[in-house]
Amino acid sequence: xxxxxxxxxxxxxxxxxxxxxxxxxxxxxxxxxxxxxxxxxxxxxxxxxxxxxxxxxxxxxxxxxxxxxxxxxxxxxxxxxxxxx
Numbered sequence: 001x002x003x004x005x006x007x008x009x010x011x012x013x014x015x016x017x018x019x020x021x022x023x024x025x026x027x028x029x030x031x032x033x034x035x036x037x038x039x040x041x042x043x044x045x046x047x048x049x050x051x052x053x054x055x056x057x058x059x060x061x062x063x064x065x066x067x068x069x070x071x072x073x074x075x076x077x078x079x080x081x082x083x084x085x
Contacts, residue, residue, distance in 0.1 A: 006033065 022032055039047035053061065063069045073079040 018032075019029055022029060027035075036047070060069075071082070073082070
């Protein structure tokens with residue numbers, strides 16, 4: 001079997017975080033790429049939706065990544081009750 005090589009540049013923090021997750025599920029980065037490419041060929045496109053978050057979602061994601069405006073709850077019920085207030 002012949003093989004082809006893929007070279008890609010990615011932000012170090014994203015690479016590290018993704019590889020940590022892959023280790024937890026027992027998949028190498030190479031195998032993850034193979035799975036991704038296989039799914040592209042099987043589905044005839046990217047195997048998940050690619051959405052651009054709206055302004056509110058983008059702002060919320062930015063704030064949470066900075067640790068701002070985060071509210072923690074002890075349970076799902078507590079979280080749902082907070083919506084009723």
